[in-house]
Structures are given as structure tokens and as C-alpha cells.
Amino acid sequence: MERTHIKEELLNVLKRFIVKKLPQGIELTEDATLRKDLKIDSADMIDIVLEIEERFSIKVDDEQLDRVKTLGEMVSLIQGLAA
Amino acid sequence: MPINRTERERVVVTGMGLLAPGANCVADFETALREGRSGIRFWPEAAEVGLGCQVAGIPTVDCELLDELVSPARRRVLSPIMEYAVVAALECWRDSGLPYDSDANESVDWDTGIVVGTGIGAIDLLVKTVGPLVAQREHRRFGSRMVERIMISGTAAALSGMFGLGGPAITVSSACSSGTCAIHRAAQTLRLGICKRSLAGGVEIASVHTAALFDAMRVVSRDSNHSPEEASRPLSASAGGFVPSGGAAFLMLETLNSALERGARIYAELAGSFENSGGQRRDGTMTAASSEGAVRCIQGAIADATVNPNEIDYVNGHLTGTTGDVKEIRNISAALGMAPERLPWLNATKSLTGHALGAAGAIESIATVLQIKGRFLHPSINCKDLHPEIIDIAPRIPMHAISREINVALKTSFGFGDVNACAVFRRGPVME
Numbered sequence: 001m002e003r004t005h006i007k008e009e010l011l012n013v014l015k016r017f018i019v020k021k022l023p024q025g026i027e028l029t030e031d032a033t034l035r036k037d038l039k040i041d042s043a044d045m046i047d048i049v050l051e052i053e054e055r056f057s058i059k060v061d062d063e064q065l066d067r068v069k070t071l072g073e074m075v076s077l078i079q080g081l082a083a
Numbered sequence: 084m085p086i087n088r089t090e091r092e093r094v095v096v097t098g099m100g101l102l103a104p105g106a107n108c109v110a111d112f113e114t115a116l117r118e119g120r121s122g123i124r125f126w127p128e129a130a131e132v133g134l135g136c137q138v139a140g141i142p143t144v145d146c147e148l149l150d151e152l153v154s155p156a157r158r159r160v161l162s163p164i165m166e167y168a169v170v171a172a173l174e175c176w177r178d179s180g181l182p183y184d185s186d187a188n189e190s191v192d193w194d195t196g197i198v199v200g201t202g203i204g205a206i207d208l209l210v211k212t213v214g215p216l217v218a219q220r221e222h223r224r225f226g227s228r229m230v231e232r233i234m235i236s237g238t239a240a241a242l243s244g245m246f247g248l249g250g251p252a253i254t255v256s257s258a259c260s261s262g263t264c265a266i267h268r269a270a271q272t273l274r275l276g277i278c279k280r281s282l283a284g285g286v287e288i289a290s291v292h293t294a295a296l297f298d299a300m301r302v303v304s305r306d307s308n309h310s311p312e313e314a315s316r317p318l319s320a321s322a323g324g325f326v327p328s329g330g331a332a333f334l335m336l337e338t339l340n341s342a343l344e345r346g347a348r349i350y351a352e353l354a355g356s357f358e359n360s361g362g363q364r365r366d367g368t369m370t371a372a373s374s375e376g377a378v379r380c381i382q383g384a385i386a387d388a389t390v391n392p393n394e395i396d397y398v399n400g401h402l403t404g405t406t407g408d409v410k411e412i413r414n415i416s417a418a419l420g421m422a423p424e425r426l427p428w429l430n431a432t433k434s435l436t437g438h439a440l441g442a443a444g445a446i447e448s449i450a451t452v453l454q455i456k457g458r459f460l461h462p463s464i465n466c467k468d469l470h471p472e473i474i475d476i477a478p479r480i481p482m483h484a485i486s487r488e489i490n491v492a493l494k495t496s497f498g499f500g501d502v503n504a505c506a507v508f509r510r511g512p513v514m515e
Contacts, residue, residue, distance in 0.1 A: 016155070043227035050226050 001082045007075050013051045017044050030072030056082045092274045097347040098179025098335030099449050100171040104140025104328050104436050113453045116461035117484050121312035121435050128291045136303035138311040140328025140437035141289045154187050162232040165241050168286040171331035172242050179335040186245040196250025196278045198269040199239040200261030200285035202441030207290045250278030258498030261285050262444025267356035269336050279341040282333045284445035289329025317402035317431035318466040325403040328437030332445035351452045354509040355388025361501040372497040380503035381418035388507035392419040395427045397492045399451040402431035403438050412473045423475040430463035444496040455489045455510050
């Protein structure tokens with residue numbers, strides 16, 4: 001699956017969950033950290049992962065998720081699992 | 084805020100909102116009351132699972148309204164019982180004249196709280212979602228938002244978050260007296276100076292799972308499945324049990340001072356209220372009210388309102404269509420010190436709506452306030468064959484809607500557990 005497409009879908013999911021918390025004008029680059037920059041808390045992460053699993057027909061285990069810190073790493077994880 | 088005990092805070096009703104069987108809003112409900120229009124219908128789901136009672140009062144949720152007024156993030160996690168409550172609470176809030184443009188604003192209303200009464204809670208979610216996913220070892224699929232949808236305080240929490248409430252946001256559960264109990268408790272927070280306003284009411288989902296529990300007890304109506312509108316028969320000789328229903332209703336209770344300060348419309352005054360239990364002693368059991376307990380509760384509410392029994396113009400009874408109806412009439416008679424034929428006017432709103440359990444007391448309190456303000460009494464339908472043991476009250480039961488000036492009204496509610504809650508509403512002060 002193309003990385004650009006994955007990133008676009010992922011951003012759609014993230015925006016639904018964190019739009020209220022996102023600081024105004026923040027740029028969603030691949031370097032953006034999930035917790036610090038995008039303000040995704042542990043509760044959000046649970047629901048975001050469920051949504052991603054459904055959208056991409058993949059299964060993410062906790063160990064894989066723990067290693068993901070940035071938006072770019074999340075895209076890479078999805079790309080790897082969806083291949 | 085200091086508690087001023089020298090002068091009791093007066094509490095008034097400044098808004099109402101409701102979702103009931105056959106009525107999607109308060110105006111529609113008033114029309115239904117005036118017309119004596121039943122909201123009971125045949126219930127296919129009950130027939131499919133083989134319940135004896137196959138009729139119910141099922142409200143209809145306006146999903147488009149919810150989509151319009153509730154943010155997508157919150158809309159996604161509203162459970163069915165919360166949807167009922169949000170529809171009713173939104174109407175109440177806006178009816179009170181308080182501003183609402185969305186649930187996404189950042190301000191906290193420190194002066195307003197909420198008390199929600201419910202008897203059973205989110206039973207359908209437990210049965211249809213939680214149980215199966217746990218059994219399939221798929222509990223991960225609950226995500227982070229299931230707890231708030233299941234917990235008994237979930238509805239109060241959801242509404243508190245929607246309106247940004249900073250007063251107490253609590254849930255009370257006392258079976259079928261929950262709605263009236265919520266009104267009593269909310270009034271207490273106002274009288275104690277904890278807040279100036281409180282949404283107060285009840286909610287209950289119409290569920291075959293709940294209905295099945297009562298069906299097993301054989302306390303629901305089983306002989307009118309082909310004539311649903313005749314199924315709910317409080318006070319009648321042929322009553323065969325109550326009709327299960329669901330709904331939500333909220334009153335905005337407010338201190339008189341706050342209401343006058345902001346120029347709020349006042350529907351009526353909550354002059355007094357009381358709650359107690361019968362201890363399940365003597366003639367009281369888990370499922371039947373103790374006579375002494377019920378009498379004490381009625382008298383407690385009247386005393387709290389500082390009215391005399393002979394000032395009561397009208398009683399909105401608990402009256403479910405079960406064997407408890409006769410006993411309730413005797414208890415009201417004993418509490419007011421009046422022979423049955425000298426009782427105030429009396430009707431049973433459940434004859435039109437069925438029994439919405441935790442929401443019943445609140446739905447019926449709105450019916451009471453509407454009749455005070457509208458100067459009418461709704462008919463108690465399906466009781467032309469009045470029970471022979473209470474035949475003397477016949478002249479006091481309106482069989483069709485009548486015009487009547489009501490200055491003081493008593494609302495009675497009794498619940499499983501031998502628990503009781505009663506309220507007294509009064510016309511005025513400062514009414515349109």
C-alpha cells in the first residue's frame with residue numbers, strides 16, 4: 001500500500017480523535033511526536049488503534065505499538081502490517 | 084456558599100424537556116395528555132422472544148436532531164439510554180432560556196448541576212455488546228469509551244460534559260421512584276446553596292431484556308397484545324399488570340432568586356418533597372410498598388411544602404396497573420385524612436405512557452406541571468371498569484380531559500425495595 005495513501009488515511013483518523021486538542025496551526029509532519037506534539041493520550045491511542053485496524057484490516061499488538069513514537073513511525077508500522 | 088437557614092430557598096421549575104412514548108417533546112406530550120392519547124404500541128421484539136407482554140411504550144429518538152446539536156466526537160459514544168437523555172435534556176436546557184450553541188465551548192457553568200434517576204441502566208449494551216465480546220475473548224474491541232457508556236453514572240456524566248456543568252453531577256437509583264427522587268435530591272442541592280440550578284429527571288431505556296425480567300414475575304399486562312392502547316389499565320378491575328416503557332424527562336429546577344434575576348419563565352414551584360422507605364416490614368415487601376411508609380412519605384412531602392391536605396387540588400398517582408393501585412388509593416386517603424370520595428382529583432399518567440421505571444417520576448412530574456400551568460386534568464384512560472374496592476373514588480377520576488384550576492398538586496412515586504418519593508408542586512409565584 002502506498003505510503004502517501006496510508007498517511008492521508010491515518011491523518012483522517014487522528015483528526016477525528018484529537019482535533020479539539022491540536023494546537024492551532026500545527027503542521028502534521030512525519031517527525032511530529034504522537035504524545036507531545038499531537039497530544040494523543042493513552043485513551044485516545046486505544047481507540048485510534050482500533051480504528052486503524054479496521055480501516056487497514058490489520059492487527060497491531062501492544063509491543064509493536066510501544067515502539068511507535070512519531071507519526072512517521074506509525075505510517076511505517078501500518079505499511080509493514082498491510083503489506 | 085454559606086447556608087442560610089433562616090429563610091428556606093424557594094425552588095421553581097424554569098424549563099422542561101421530555102421524550103416519552105408517543106411524544107417527542109413537551110408540547111407534543113401536552114397534546115397527548117389533553118387528547119388522552121396512548122403511546123403504547125405492539126412490540127414485535129417482545130413477541131420474537133416469546134414474552135407474555137408484547138406491547139410497550141417505545142419513544143422515537145430524532146437522530147437528525149442529535150447529529151445537529153451534538154459534536155461528532157460525543158455523538159459517537161452516546162449509548163441508546165444516553166440518546167434518550169440528551170434529547171430530553173437539550174429541550175429542557177433550551178426551554179430554560181439558557182444559551183446552547185454546541186457542546187464544544189470551553190466555559191464551565193459552576194451554578195448548575197444535574198441529578199439523573201435511572202432504575203436499570205444500560206442493560207442492552209451489557210447484553211448485546213459486553214457479554215458477547217468478553218465471551219469471544221475480544222474485550223480489546225471495547226476501546227476506551229465503553230466504561231462511560233456502561234457505568235450507571237454515565238448519563239449524568241455525558242450530560243454534565245455536554246453542558247459544561249460545574250455543580251454536582253450525580254445519579255440516583257431507587258427503582259420506580261428514581262425520577263421523583265432525582266427531583267427531590269436536586270431541590271436539596273439548591274436549598275443547601277450548593278448551586279442555583281439543576282437539571283433533574285430520569286431516563287430508562289425500553290428493552291426486551293428489562294421487560295423479560297418483569298415478565299418472569301408476571302407483573303406485566305399480557306391480555307391486551309391485540310389492543311395495545313387498552314393495555315395500561317391503572318385503577319381498573321381488569322388491570323393485569325403494567326406496560327413496560329422507556330423515556331426520559333428533565334425539569335430545570337432553579338432557585339426563585341436566580342429565576343427572577345435572569346427573567347426566566349416560571350412554570351410552577353416545587354413547594355416540597357420527601358423520600359423514605361418502608362423497611363420492607365409489616366405489609367411492606369421488596370415489591371410492595373408498606374402502607375405506613377407510603378403514608379409517612381406523602382405526609383412528609385405535604386409538611387415540607389407547608390400546605391394543608393385540604394389545599395391539594397390534584398394527585399398524580401404512581402398507579403401502575405397492578406394490584407398495588409388499590410393499596411395506593413387507600414394510602415393516599417389515609418395520608419390526606421380524607422375518605423376516598425372526598426379525595427382531590429386523581430389520575431394515572433401511566434394509563435397513557437406505560438411505566439418507564441426510573442424515568443416515570445420525572446415524566447409524570449412534567450405531566451403534573453403541565454396540568455397546573457394549562458389548567459386542565461388529563462383523562463385516566465382504560466378504567467371505566469373501576470376496581471370494586473375503590474369504586475367510591477369514581478367521581479374524582481377524570482375519564483376525559485377537563486378544565487380545572489390546580490393550585491397545589493401532589494406527585495407520588497413508589498419503587499421496588501419499598502422505597503418512596505413524593506413531591507408537591509404549586510402554582511406561582513410569578514407565572515404567565
